[in-house]
Amino acid sequence: MPHTLNIVSSVLSSTARRWRGTTGSKSVQQPAQLPILFDCEDDPECRLVREALTELNLDVLIYPCPQKANRFTSLLTDMAGGQATVPYLVDPNTHVKLMGADAINAYLFQHYRQAATPKPLQASVTNLVTSRLASVVRLNLRGLVAKPSLVPEQPLVLYSFESSPYSRPVREKLCALQLPYKLVNLGKQQWADMGPAKFRFHRGEYHPLPNTKRAKLLAEKGRVQVPFLIDANKSIELFESKDILRYLDETYAQ
Ligand SMILES: N[C@@H](CCC(=O)N[C@@H](CS)C(=O)NCC(=O)O)C(=O)O
Numbered sequence: 001m002p003h004t005l006n007i008v009s010s011v012l013s014s015t016a017r018r019w020r021g022t023t024g025s026k027s028v029q030q031p032a033q034l035p036i037l038f039d040c041e042d043d044p045e046c047r048l049v050r051e052a053l054t055e056l057n058l059d060v061l062i063y064p065c066p067q068k069a070n071r072f073t074s075l076l077t078d079m080a081g082g083q084a085t086v087p088y089l090v091d092p093n094t095h096v097k098l099m100g101a102d103a104i105n106a107y108l109f110q111h112y113r114q115a116a117t118p119k120p121l122q123a124s125v126t127n128l129v130t131s132r133l134a135s136v137v138r139l140n141l142r143g144l145v146a147k148p149s150l151v152p153e154q155p156l157v158l159y160s161f162e163s164s165p166y167s168r169p170v171r172e173k174l175c176a177l178q179l180p181y182k183l184v185n186l187g188k189q190q191w192a193d194m195g196p197a198k199f200r201f202h203r204g205e206y207h208p209l210p211n212t213k214r215a216k217l218l219a220e221k222g223r224v225q226v227p228f229l230i231d232a233n234k235s236i237e238l239f240e241s242k243d244i245l246r247y248l249d250e251t252y253a254q
Contacts, residue, residue, distance in 0.1 A: 001139065003241075003242050003245075006169050007165050007166060007169070007241070009137050009138055009139055010138070010165035010166070010168045010169060011165045012137040013134040013135070013137050013138055013165075013168060014134070014163040014164075014165055014168075016130050016131075016133040016134040016137060017047070017051070017130055017131060017134045017163065018120070018130070019163045020051040020055070020120050020121065020162070020163065021047075021050060021051035021054040021055060021161060021162025021163045021187070022054070022161060022162070022163045022187060022188055023054075023055060023187050023188050023189070024054055024055065024056075024057040024161065024185060024186065024187020024188060024189050025055060025056050025057040025113065025187070025189075026057075026189050026209065026212075027113075028056045028057045028058065028112050028113055030057075030058060030059055031058075031091075031093040031112075032093060033092040033093050034059060034060060034061045034092075034182065035058065035060045035061070035089060035090065035091040035092070035093070036060065036061045036062075036063060036079075036089070036090040036091075036092070037049065037050075037053075037060045037061070037062050037063070037087060037088070037089050037183075038063045038065050038072060038076050038084075038086050038087065038088040038089075039062050039063070039064060039065065039086055039087055039175070040064065040065050040066050040067075040069075040086045040087075040144060040175060041064070041066070041144055041168075041171050041172045041174075041175040042135040042138065042140070042143055042144045042172070042175075043086055043087070043135075044128045044131035044132045044134075044135065045086070045087050045100060045101035045123055045128070045131070046086055046087040046101070047131045047134060047135075047162070048101040048105060048121050048122075048123060048127060048128075048131060049087045049089070049101050049104050049105060049108075050162045050183075051121055051162045051163075052104075052105045052108050052109065052117070052121050053108070053162070053183070053185055054161045054162040054163075054185045054187040055118075055121070055187060056108055056109070056112050056113060057185055057187055057189075057213075058108070058112060058185060059182060059183060059184045059185055060089075060182075060183050061155060061180065061181075061182055061183075062174075062180065062181050062182075062183050063075065063076070063180050064174060064175040064176075064177075064178050064179065064180070064181075065086050065178075066143075066144040066145055066146045066175050066176055066178065067142075067143055067144060067145045067146065068145050068146045069146045069178055070146065070178075071146075071151070071178040072178065072180075076088060079097065080097065080099070084099050085099065087099070087100065087101055087104055089104045089107070089108075091107075091111075094111065096111075100123070101121075101122075101123040102117075102122060102123040105117040105121050105122065105123075109121075138168075138172070140172075144172060144175050144176050145176065146176060146177075146178055147176045147177055147253060147254075148253070148254040149177040149178060149179065149252045149253055149254055150251075150252050150254060152179060152180070152231070152233045152252065153233050154232050154233055155179075155180040155181050155182055156174065156179055156180070156181040156182070156229060156230065156231050156232075156233075157181060157182045157184060157229070157230040157231075157232075158170060158171065158174065158181050158182070158183055158184065158227060158228070158229055158230075159184045159186050159213075159217065159226050159227065159228040159229075160183060160184070160185065160186065160226050160227050161185055161186050161187045161188070161226060162185075162187075164226050164227070166226065166227055166241040167226050167227040167241070169241060169245060170227045170229065170241055170244050170245060170248075171183075173244075173245055173248050173249070174248065177248060177252050177253060179248070179252060184213060186213055186214055186217070186224070186226055189208075189209050189212060189214065190208075190209055192206060192207065192208075193208065193214065193224075197223065197224065197225035197226075206218075206224070208224060221237070223239070225239050227239075227241055227244055229244045229247070229248075231247075231251070234251060
């Protein structure tokens with residue numbers, strides 16, 4: 001698919017979900033250990049969980065499980081102690097293991113924000129329909145199917161936020177190639193964060209909120225823009241969705 005069409009349909013996808021997964025909490029703190037999410041990018045329930053993770057400003061380790069996946073299915077069965085389906089969350093901080101968007105989001109909101117799941121993130125019929133629609137407009141009628149790929153020694157790292165139209169194609173690629181990755185959620189925390197990286201809606205110099213992941217990224221890399229990929233296996237760091245997609249294909253697809 002041409003890149004522009006890819007981004008346009010990704011905008012439609014975010015619009016179908018009314019741009020949930022755009023803002024990030026200013027108060028939730030990342031726990032000591034990284035929670036694990038077995039996830040399929042185009043699965044309606046998985047999307048609701050990832051929206052919640054952005055809004056709670058939580059980072060997770062993603063084990064992608066697209067259709068016909070084989071790389072993480074036995075790990076999922078082992079961790080779940082039997083057959084399980086995505087979304088499946090393992091939180092090593094509390095030893096909690098949960099399956100399904102409603103159970104996972106209720107836990108995440110209760111444990112990390114002492115709040116109930118907001119209605120738009122509950123697995124209601126309406127939300128599951130709009131989440132399904134968000135996949136349909138990606139024009140991939142077969143859905144995300146596993147593609148043969150090399151196994152990286154270490155998980156990759158992707159800076160993203162759920163509704164980011166430029167980040168979605170990268171997450172889909174990581175999913176289809178079954179590449180494990182640390183998902184660093186960079187939800188927007190103030191008006192100055194809004195808009196694309198090159199022409200933010202806010203006038204003047206950009207200052208992220210102090211002591212945030214955004215401030216750290218700016219200090220370390222000189223800009224705040226997603227998607228941003230780090231592949232420690234190859235000592236590669238890349239901004240620009242098109243470059244990242246090409247890199248992943250050239251490096252890992254078989
Ligand atoms: N040309 C870049 C555009 C990236 C971009 O503008 N991303 C937006 C999010 S979709 C962004 O980083 N916005 C600034 C922010 O969130 O702080 C690409 O293709 O990756």
